[in-house]
Amino acid sequence: MAGMNKRRVELFNAFLTAVLLVAIALAGNQLARRHLVLRKDLSQDQLYAISDATRSILARLEDRLSVKAYFSGDIFSGEAAIAKARLEAQLEECEALAGGHMEVTSVDPNRYSEVLREAQSYGIAAQEIESFQGASRRRESIYLGLLLRYRSREEVLPFVHPFAFESLFASRVHALISDRRVVVGWLGSEEPPQEDGEGSFGTFGRARGLLGRGREVRPVEYLEVGEPVDADIDVLFVVRPRKLHPRAVFELEQYVQRGGRLVLLLDDVTFHSRTGQSRLEPSGLEGLLQHWGVRTTRGHVWDDPWKGQLILPRVVTLSDGQQGVRGFPLDYPPFVVPRATGFAQEVLATSGLSQALFPWVHAIRSDEPCPEGVTRTTLIESSPDAYVIDPVETLADDPAVIQGQSDALYAQGTRDSGPFPLAVALSGSFPSPFAERGAPAAWDPAEPEARGVDEGTPVLSRHAAAQVVVIGDADWLRDPDLLFRSFFSEPNAVLLQNLVDWLSLDDELVSLRSRAPRDRSLRDFLDEARRAGGLLGPVVDTAEELEQLTRREDAAQRSARHRQYLAMALPIGISLALVLGFGLVWNLLERRRPLARGSSADAKEVRP
């Protein structure tokens, strides 16, 4: 009996000690998490540490920088909670680097309606996050926005993801302490404001309003009469251009030559929500885009896996017997909503984004070569199972018709393969298409159709490094209305802000922009095999030659695959040879001296 009791006591003591040990480990980790923040990025790319540029910006703060974090308090989604924790850690790190010149306070818009109204007044919007618990799905509105105040200025980050935090935060702090505000130029064919529209500037009122926060938005006019784009415009948006005069195209091109940052939102189809009809209208930029190796498809992208929703108004009888209009959601594949894998994660403007809505977007063809010295990066793309269809001319509102069209497309089998680029960035020193033919003559009201050459205007070519972003859609910036209430939603606002921040970084912040991983491309065995087999650029005239070429191509592919297997076999062979060779030698040596060291069975004995 006494033995039993002793055993129980021993067991209890062991259990208690184990629990205490685990508790000590948890407490130790908690302490380390808070007080032992010592982190050093030793990699060459330095992607995981606060950059020197950010340190330099924070060190230049002279007065107190007040950072108000509008973060949701009770977050259900695990991933969102981790993102919030990482953001808080990054803010703490910046606070420490600011040497007492930065103060962070946190408020929860989901808890207090006053805070919610304040957040909304600053354009801080929630993102709808979907999470799972077992089989159940849950959607929640999550706020991760920041309001920065410095002296009398304010800057807003509507929604920040930890991946993009540093560049966005540093660029906003930089804007606050700089003497000059970023100037955004706006050139677009304005449509009259719709009766039920909310924008004060017309169709793109909300987007322009958002751009105006902390920046100056300046209309760009009179390009066709020879007025150059203002030199102090940092980023120029050309929104749904229509039949631009050749001189206007020339002025835009020369803005790029002077190192400008141009965002082209191309939409050759104008859809009228009132009539439900569309019409095709060229932009006038086709020649210039072709010179840059960019071509948008005439048709729209139909993306069934990544489709968005269209809210269709329907007349319904309400409970009081009266008739009213109510919106019904309709899954609509021409409304493309790219998911996280559709956004280039290595580019700051799109890093960390997980959705945006592109209604009736045109794909950007990447089969055209870029000019020498210009690189093209795909920023956003459709799902791999998307199609390009003829331009949508009428608004189908029958789910059966839409499903039928989807089924028919998928049944075709042969098709253009996705993913289709929806937005691309061109960077580098652009050759001018006007270098040889000269500047087009300015528009003359007396002879509006005349197309001459202006000999007196100099033409710049490959003058300065510039960036051009081309997006095959302008509707993603359009104000929401009764029919299209999902347009210019919060994710689109985040994308717009990110684009401007990314493009308007000045020289001091270039190091932030260049924090993408260095290109570490591997040797291309297939390319080498093709070169060795003379397969690059051969001219084939006969069927026999074509057959021979196909055989050589097959041989090149086989050769490349063999070299890949060989490259894989090498480390396997070395590792196994090292380990097994060591084992063999060890065992042979052990067997040679059985008397001196005892038998292998004795080897299990310890000789302390």
Next chain:
Amino acid sequence: MKRILAILARELRAAFESPMAYVAIAIYVPLQAGLFFFLGYPVGRVPLPGLWEGGQASLLVLFAWMPLLFAFLVPALTMGAWAEERRSGTEELLFTYPLRTSEVVAGKFLAVWLLACLLLAATVLPVAITVDGLGDLDWATVWVGLLGGFVLAAGYAAVALCVSALAAEQLVAFLCGGLVLAGLWAMRLLVGILPARFARGLEYAAPGSHFLDSSARGVLDLRDLVYFGLLVCVGLWINVLVIERKRWVG
């Protein structure tokens, strides 16, 4: 210390003479290479492509698989540490020597850890040299990743030894150790489906988080060292408690 080294030498000698370690290594090496070169790491929110598909000189995929592969390799190295002693009856003999339990546990742990480190270096460095020959490899990331791998192996070895001390048979020790470590690895995958308060705790508790988010990418973080240090201490201490209990209570 001398007694710990004697245990270490004894355990290493036993490991080098046992075919089990060589079988485990012969399976581990080609499996790791196949995953790294061809399959990639299709787990988590952002899947990573294999070396040939990704076309970039980086060992991130190799390191990404390490927490899961080690979850089975380390128990293969530790499964005999206590279970085999018990089966062959050498456990009683071992404790007839003037040794403290903590010294035996430390010696066994160091032997397994050293073995895992040697294996890690022998498998990662040839791959790194090959990849460096094919492209511009960032060697700083490789060294930090290796260091992180050593620390990860230490944490896993402490846990797996503890499981081996609890098990009566080698196979049971291997299966239970593998399950426990694979469970620790899988904790990171659950953050997407768990409520926030659990997700944050699980993410921090998972050993993979302290390896994949830092040293596998070339970042040294003191908090990760503290995490693995505490994991080793707690694992070994519980191991000592288990052995003591078995020794005295029966």
